[in-house]
Amino acid sequence: MSGLSFAWHAARSGRKPLVLEGADRVGGCLDSRRAADGYWYELGAHTCYNSYSAFLEVVEGVGLRDRIVARGDARKRFAFLRDGALDMLGPISVLLRFDRRELLRNVLRGLRASKQGATTCGWYSGVVGKRNYSRVLAPFLSAVPSQNVDGFPATGPGSLFKKRPRRKDVVKSFTLDGGLATVTAAVAATPGIETRTSAPVKEVRRIGPAYRVRLADGSEIEAPVVALAVPPSMAAALLRSDFPDLAGELARIGMAATESVGVVVRREKVKLPEMAFLVPADDLFWSAVTRDPLPDPSRRAFAFHFRTGLTDEKRRARIAEVLGVAQSDFEQVDRRMTLLPSPVLGHDRTLVEIDRMLDGERLALTGNYFEGLAIEDCVQRSRGEWARIAAQS
Numbered sequence: 322m323s324g325l326s327f328a329w330h331a332a333r334s335g336r337k338p339l340v341l342e343g344a345d346r347v348g349g350c351l352d353s354r355r356a357a358d359g360y361w362y363e364l365g366a367h368t369c370y371n372s373y374s375a376f377l378e379v380v381e382g383v384g385l386r387d388r389i390v391a392r393g394d395a396r397k398r399f400a401f402l403r404d405g406a407l408d409m410l411g412p413i414s415v416l417l418r419f420d421r422r423e424l425l426r427n428v429l430r431g432l433r434a435s436k437q438g439a440t441t442c443g444w445y446s447g448v449v450g451k452r453n454y455s456r457v458l459a460p461f462l463s464a465v466p467s468q469n470v471d472g473f474p475a476t477g478p479g480s481l482f483k484k485r486p487r488r489k490d491v492v493k494s495f496t497l498d499g500g501l502a503t504v505t506a507a508v509a510a511t512p513g514i515e516t517r518t519s520a521p522v523k524e525v526r527r528i529g530p531a532y533r534v535r536l537a538d539g540s541e542i543e544a545p546v547v548a549l550a551v552p553p554s555m556a557a558a559l560l561r562s563d564f565p566d567l568a569g570e571l572a573r574i575g576m577a578a579t580e581s582v583g584v585v586v587r588r589e590k591v592k593l594p595e596m597a598f599l600v601p602a603d604d605l606f607w608s609a610v611t612r613d614p615l616p617d618p619s620r621r622a623f624a625f626h627f628r629t630g631l632t633d634e635k636r637r638a639r640i641a642e643v644l645g646v647a648q649s650d651f652e653q654v655d656r657r658m659t660l661l662p663s664p665v666l667g668h669d670r671t672l673v674e675i676d677r678m679l680d681g682e683r684l685a686l687t688g689n690y691f692e693g694l695a696i697e698d699c700v701q702r703s704r705g706e707w708a709r710i711a712a713q714s
């Protein structure tokens with residue numbers, strides 16, 4: 322979405338962008354999986370909010386406004402899986418899982434403490450108490466980026482939560498008919514944008530005032546503007562030869578991998594109550610996200626986001642156990658591997674350095690390692706990067 326939204330803004334300004342995608346499909350983390358009859362579920366990102374104004378600008382720009390669908394009632398229900406027992410929760414009842422005495426001892430002082438310079442573990446432990454944090458809050462927070470979030474900054478770039486103005490004319494929590502990959506597919510098909518899939522880039526070099534992009538097949542493309550919308554570790558590798566300082570800064574940003582497995586099962590087979598997601602206390606997976614907010618009469622689908630290093634058999638067995646089904650009940654099984662950034666304190670300074678090095682360049686960097694992980698953060702960064710480049714032309 323970062324690369325495609327950059328291309329969309331460039332195309333809207335009359336440029337002719339070429340999108341080079343390494344995989345055999347566009348979309349990256351927007352990864353809606355579809356069955357032959359049109360049933361779909363999300364193996365990657367699943368939820369957008371009416372505070373996603375930059376994303377909505379693209380959705381409307383590609384003519385998908387009437388494909389926005391509200392997420393239904395199940396969005397408000399989730400479960401905590403602890404010691405083999407399923408604890409059904411909602412936004413209020415989750416608070417009751419905190420030890421009340423510990424909470425009361427900490428909350429007032431904790432909320433007054435500054436988030437500046439604090440880690441997620443440090444600040445939130447201060448608010449709810451250390452034990453409440455590790456027992457209840459940490460599993461839910463870590464479920465968001467599928468990794469331990471203790472060291473994430475509590476505020477600013479790389480932090481988990483942001484307040485953004487909401488658009489009143491759009492439902493609060495939504496997806497798109499057909500899944501979020503509907504948006505990336507539509508952007509890729511926008512007139513004026515040329516998209517090539519299975520075209521991994523190997524290197525970006527400087528040639529005078531322009532850039533030369535070398536692809537894995539050995540071919541080269543010259544361009545006056547280049548935007549890299551890949552994980553920071555990949556951007557560092559691509560820029561190493563001619564931009565060593567920039568590559569050095571990018572390489573400081575840690576990454577964490579997640580292996581996701583999605584399954585589709587007949588509705589009557591699954592014992593699990595309808596819910597938006599499930600978070601385990603200490604398990605092989607970080608979270609499982611369902612399609613229940615958009616219920617289907619005959620099927621349910623679940624995307625489990627696993628820790629790395631497990632065999633496929635182990636992952637499938639755990640999914641079957643949690644859902645209370647046999648592996649032979651899986652009608653469809655899909656897999657993906659994702660690399661997500663792991664920001665730490667000082668991430669804001671790294672970003673300032675990166676932006677300083679980009680100043681005056683017609684090289685853009687965008688992605689989920691700038692403002693934050695959310696789709697909206699990505700699109701906002703891309704819009705900003707396009708504005709910076711356009712201002713130089």
Ligand SMILES: Cc1cc2nc3c(=O)[nH]c(=O)nc-3n(C[C@H](O)[C@H](O)[C@H](O)COP(=O)(O)OP(=O)(O)OC[C@H]3O[C@@H](n4cnc5c(N)ncnc54)[C@H](O)[C@@H]3O)c2cc1C
Pocket residue numbers: 322323324341342343344347348349350351364365366367368369520521522523550551552555581626659661687688689693694695696697699
């Ligand atoms: C499981 C999961 C659930 C999420 N849920 C939500 C959610 O509900 N709401 C939300 O707002 N956000 C969510 N997010 C976060 C959000 O989806 C991502 O942060 C965002 O989509 C990242 O977009 P991106 O374009 O920056 O990166 P990516 O989507 O990772 O795209 C990078 C692209 O670059 C390509 N690429 C990499 N290297 C090369 C190369 N050398 N040459 C060419 N191409 C290359 C990749 O193939 C990929 O297509 C979720 C993320 C995950 C993983």
